[in-house]
Amino acid sequence: MPRTRSLFPLLVLLLGAAAAPAAGPAEDPFSIDLDVREATLENGLRVLLVPRPGDPRVACRVVYGVGSVNERPGITGISHLLEHMMFKGTERIGVKDAAADREMIARIDAAHAAWKAARAKDGADAAATARASFDALVRQEKELIEKDELWRLYTTAGATGLNAFTSQDITAYIVTLPANRVELFFWLEADRMANAVMREFHSEREVVKEERRLRTVNTPTGPFEETLNALAYTAHPYRWPVVGWMSDLDAITRRDLDEYRAKYYTPRNAVVCLAGGLDADRCLKLAKRYFGGIPAGPEPPRPATVEPPQEGRRRLDATARAAPQVRILWHVPAFDHPDLPALEVLAGILSGETGRLSDRLVRELGIARSARADVDRQLYPSLFSMSATAAGDVDPETLLPALGMEVRRLKNEAPGAEEVERARNQIAARSVRSLRRVGWLSVGLAAAELRGNWRDVVEYPKKVLAVTPEDVRRVAKTYLVDENSTVGVLRRAEEVKK
Amino acid sequence: MKRALAAALAALLLLPLARAQEIPDRPEQIDYPALDWTPPDPAKFRVPGLAGVVRYVVEDPSLPLATVTAWFDAGEPGTALREIGVPLLLDGGTFDRSGTEIRRAVEALGGRISVDVDREWARAQVSVFSKDLPAAVDLLADVLLRPGFREDALERFRAERIDEWNRRNDDVGRMTARLFRQFALGDLHPFNFHLSPVDFRDLDRTTLFRWHEETFRHPRELFLTLAGRIPDREALLAQIRKRFESVVYGPDEPRPAVEMRPHHRIFLVDRPGATQGNVRIGAPAMAENDPDYLSFLVMNHVLGGGGFPSRITKKVRSDEGLAYSVGSRIDTGMRIAGDFHVGFQTRSAMVPYAIRLVLDEIDRMRSDGVTDEELAAAKAALIERLPSRFETPEETAEAFGELEIAGFPLGYWSTYAGRIEAITKEEVLRVARKWLPTRETATIVVVGDAKAILAGDPTGVHPESLHDFGDVHPLDER
Numbered sequence: 001m002p003r004t005r006s007l008f009p010l011l012v013l014l015l016g017a018a019a020a021p022a023a024g025p026a027e028d029p030f031s032i033d034l035d036v037r038e039a040t041l042e043n044g045l046r047v048l049l050v051p052r053p054g055d056p057r058v059a060c061r062v063v064y065g066v067g068s069v070n071e072r073p074g075i076t077g078i079s080h081l082l083e084h085m086m087f088k089g090t091e092r093i094g095v096k097d098a099a100a101d102r103e104m105i106a107r108i109d110a111a112h113a114a115w116k117a118a119r120a121k122d123g124a125d126a127a128a129t130a131r132a133s134f135d136a137l138v139r140q141e142k143e144l145i146e147k148d149e150l151w152r153l154y155t156t157a158g159a160t161g162l163n164a165f166t167s168q169d170i171t172a173y174i175v176t177l178p179a180n181r182v183e184l185f186f187w188l189e190a191d192r193m194a195n196a197v198m199r200e201f202h203s204e205r206e207v208v209k210e211e212r213r214l215r216t217v218n219t220p221t222g223p224f225e226e227t228l229n230a231l232a233y234t235a236h237p238y239r240w241p242v243v244g245w246m247s248d249l250d251a252i253t254r255r256d257l258d259e260y261r262a263k264y265y266t267p268r269n270a271v272v273c274l275a276g277g278l279d280a281d282r283c284l285k286l287a288k289r290y291f292g293g294i295p296a297g298p299e300p301p302r303p304a305t306v307e308p309p310q311e312g313r314r315r316l317d318a319t320a321r322a323a324p325q326v327r328i329l330w331h332v333p334a335f336d337h338p339d340l341p342a343l344e345v346l347a348g349i350l351s352g353e354t355g356r357l358s359d360r361l362v363r364e365l366g367i368a369r370s371a372r373a374d375v376d377r378q379l380y381p382s383l384f385s386m387s388a389t390a391a392g393d394v395d396p397e398t399l400l401p402a403l404g405m406e407v408r409r410l411k412n413e414a415p416g417a418e419e420v421e422r423a424r425n426q427i428a429a430r431s432v433r434s435l436r437r438v439g440w441l442s443v444g445l446a447a448a449e450l451r452g453n454w455r456d457v458v459e460y461p462k463k464v465l466a467v468t469p470e471d472v473r474r475v476a477k478t479y480l481v482d483e484n485s486t487v488g489v490l491r492r493a494e495e496v497k498k
Numbered sequence: 499m500k501r502a503l504a505a506a507l508a509a510l511l512l513l514p515l516a517r518a519q520e521i522p523d524r525p526e527q528i529d530y531p532a533l534d535w536t537p538p539d540p541a542k543f544r545v546p547g548l549a550g551v552v553r554y555v556v557e558d559p560s561l562p563l564a565t566v567t568a569w570f571d572a573g574e575p576g577t578a579l580r581e582i583g584v585p586l587l588l589d590g591g592t593f594d595r596s597g598t599e600i601r602r603a604v605e606a607l608g609g610r611i612s613v614d615v616d617r618e619w620a621r622a623q624v625s626v627f628s629k630d631l632p633a634a635v636d637l638l639a640d641v642l643l644r645p646g647f648r649e650d651a652l653e654r655f656r657a658e659r660i661d662e663w664n665r666r667n668d669d670v671g672r673m674t675a676r677l678f679r680q681f682a683l684g685d686l687h688p689f690n691f692h693l694s695p696v697d698f699r700d701l702d703r704t705t706l707f708r709w710h711e712e713t714f715r716h717p718r719e720l721f722l723t724l725a726g727r728i729p730d731r732e733a734l735l736a737q738i739r740k741r742f743e744s745v746v747y748g749p750d751e752p753r754p755a756v757e758m759r760p761h762h763r764i765f766l767v768d769r770p771g772a773t774q775g776n777v778r779i780g781a782p783a784m785a786e787n788d789p790d791y792l793s794f795l796v797m798n799h800v801l802g803g804g805g806f807p808s809r810i811t812k813k814v815r816s817d818e819g820l821a822y823s824v825g826s827r828i829d830t831g832m833r834i835a836g837d838f839h840v841g842f843q844t845r846s847a848m849v850p851y852a853i854r855l856v857l858d859e860i861d862r863m864r865s866d867g868v869t870d871e872e873l874a875a876a877k878a879a880l881i882e883r884l885p886s887r888f889e890t891p892e893e894t895a896e897a898f899g900e901l902e903i904a905g906f907p908l909g910y911w912s913t914y915a916g917r918i919e920a921i922t923k924e925e926v927l928r929v930a931r932k933w934l935p936t937r938e939t940a941t942i943v944v945v946g947d948a949k950a951i952l953a954g955d956p957t958g959v960h961p962e963s964l965h966d967f968g969d970v971h972p973l974d975e976r
Binding site (some may be wrong): 131147391458 | 654
């Protein structure tokens with residue numbers, strides 16, 4: 001259940017592994033030969049360049065090795081909030097008078113603290129007065145800033161897909177530019193890596209709170225999924241949502257953001273990846289020119305908490321105005337564990353319109369409208385999930401034994417060779433197809449490089465293609481066990497008008 | 499030693515300076531090389547003659563992948579049979595294979611198959627490794643021309659759609675969008691058609707076979723596009739001709755006029771306990787083939803469709819922190835006109851204030867139009883993003899297919915930049931005044947906690963009330 005939050009609700013890129021073109025029509029269509037030029041600058045910034053001659057666009061990404069896994073209670077959601085704040089400008093962008101704005105920011109923070117204190121202690125009238133002072137300063141600041149200048153500079157240069165997203169493991173800034181405009185990316189991204197200013201903080205925090213309300217609180221299943229995820233983990237930071245808890249969003253300060261940025265937004269903790277109609281030599285020169293002068297920064301701290309082994313089945317019973325459904329979560333290892341490819345094939349066998357779960361629960365028994373399985377491939381040990389949505393008025397509880405039966409079948413008997421091959425081919429073909437899209441490719445490469453090595457996007461499909469039916473049975477027996485599971489049952493909260 | 503150290507220190511100090519000198523002070527000072535790119539010309543990819551069914555072949559040998567897409571007119575938009583018949587072309591299987599068996603056959607090859615019905619057209623698509631393209635074409639022809647409409651699939655489809663109907667109001671955002679379209683365009687508009695239990699009352703396989711006969715025996719429109727690496731083009735075209743030889747195009751009869759019946763009022767649907775109000779404000783708009791469309795697109799980019807720098811997004815999100823997702827959009831068809839709307843979600847107490855901010859911006863656009871700077875930025879953004887429309891061979895084939903569906907000339911894309919460039923401030927003002935709603939003509943739909951929304955801002959800082967904008971019509975969920 002990897003969670004991703006983005007700055008702007010345009011698109012969300014998934015971290016699909018990307019693969020590479022086959023050399024010739026007679027060769028294995030799954031074979032991979034990816035032309036990636038790589039370099040590491042003296043300050044530790046890794047640069048990956050994928051030339052696609054003739055392509056008029058270049059997908060440009062800078063990805064940082066920080067996500068909600070790096071947070072702690074009290075500042076949950078800070079990675080994502082920082083991602084939003086990174087669009088508010090720098091010492092040079094988004095501001096008319098940087099020195100005056102710095103002073104104004106300090107006054108605004110003081111006024112906000114006074115308003116907060118007045119609300120807590122001094123009653124409505126004092127709070128209203130304090131708020132009026134705060135509002136007045138915010139209005140004054142507008143005279144000092146150049147609103148959304150970064151966006152204007154990018155979009156007037158023909159940028160598309162300008163966005164950012166934060167996941168549990170990474171934060172990515174993405175834009176696609178006409179091939180002749182890549183220098184703009186280097187200028188703006190190096191500038192915001194080195195000189196970002198957390199201006200308009202208080203209003204942007206409200207935007208993020210609205211995002212939480214929109215995408216979790218007021219959705220049919222958001223609170224259920226969030227609670228179930230928190231129940232599945234005892235200790236590991238994956239237990240809290242990427243968007244953060246509401247009280248933490250309220251508590252985070254501008255200073256927290258500055259400190260967090262100083263720790264993680266450094267060349268040594270970032271990968272710049274460009275793919276498309278680029279000149280690799282020129283791009284490398286630009287990378288050195290613009291990013292080369294930024295200090296490497298400290299070694300970023302890594303989370304110390306390890307999720308302890310689960311000691312028994314956990315269960316959540318919830319109600320919501322949503323389609324009745326069930327979800328089962330099991331802990332599985334991190335991305336680089338040799339069992340991950342087999343777990344992925346296992347999910348493939350169970351999932352999709354032709355998968356076992358649809359076969360049995362949807363078509364044969366008619367008790368579910370849909371059913372699926374997924375596995376997360378995360379930096380730290382994560383989750384395998386199975387879920388099903390009930391048909392009509394079917395009690396969701398009845399879905400559990402049906403799902404359990406499919407798990408037992410997989411443990412007792414290895415799946416057929418044809419079934420495994422179909423799942424393997426689907427996963428590997430998806431990787432080859434993702435090559436078409438430089439946007440996916442560039443994020444996939446950068447994320448893999450942050451995990452360890454971009455070549456993982458080439459090697460992983462090979463590992464999937466090598467999975468055997470017995471491997472699938474073995475991982476089902478190893479991980480899909482009762483004491484390692486967390487079960488969620490969501491019932492409909494009310495009878496609604498039909 | 500000291501001298502060497504001093505020299506090293508000096509070099510270190512000078513290094514950032516030297517580097518800084520290479521970096522322009524401002525990004526506007528960057529000197530960009532020219533970009534030599536023009537949109538692909540559909541005429542060069544068009545297969546001569548209509549009799550062969552295949553309309554475009556976009557070859558790209560770089561990857562061993564290929565996609566074959568069938569585009570077809572499945573009947574008048576807003577009718578139940580096209581909404582049921584098209585998905586069942588695949589899910590209902592063929593004479594000799596079930597839908598699941600067909601899907602499995604494609605998946606075994608590492609491919610994928612889909613059949614989709616859109617508001618105005620329908621598409622069936624198979625993507626495979628190039629070596630399997632002949633098999634994909636056979637499969638596609640079977641799905642389109644020899645459907646089975648199996649009883650069990652029909653029954654499952656019916657049950658799924660009835661569940662969907664019963665659960666249609668679970669998601670507030672979707673409910674708001676559906677109700678807004680209903681009140682902005684009127685019940686009779688084809689975009690407001692949704693399958694409900696009544697559509698299945700007298701439906702049986704015979705009716706579906708009759709629909710299929712009418713749709714595919716003499717189709718008003720049916721053509722194929724091919725994209726990717728095509729190993730043996732001539733043999734493949736011959737195979738397609740043979741498989742589709744039974745198709746004889748019918749006359750392109752005039753299409754019925756679409757009736758707009760907008761309701762100019764505020765509709766408030768109560769969802770007690772919701773912490774946000776979900777809002778849509780708008781009016782009927784023009785279709786993409788309307789002469790006003792591109793000017794309106796430029797106007798919308800400035801008003802609320804251009805991301806953060808656009809006026810409404812800047813005001814409601816960036817300045818006031820009232821919403822995460824806020825912007826304006828033209829939600830329309832290529833031939834059938836849809837709507838223009840502003841959509842956002844904000845905490846209940848702030849709904850009236852945010853509505854006022856949006857209406858103020860619409861009023862400002864209607865009265866003053868855009869500035870020279872805004873116009874230039876909007877044009878640049880729309881023109882410069884054009885290459886992204888043609889990123890993959892599939893997308894290029896799709897762009898060409900859409901020209902056919904919309905009835906646009908083949909030169910549509912090659913003249914696109916020039917037509918955008920020619921748009922003036924006066925033209926933008928004209929279309930803004932013609933198409934943007936006034937406070938009197940806007941349709942406003944609000945879904946949320948009615949009590950909290952009607953109470954407004956408890957601090958009194960923003961004294962707006964929903965009643966300020968017209969009669970509020972409370973509405974049950976429907």
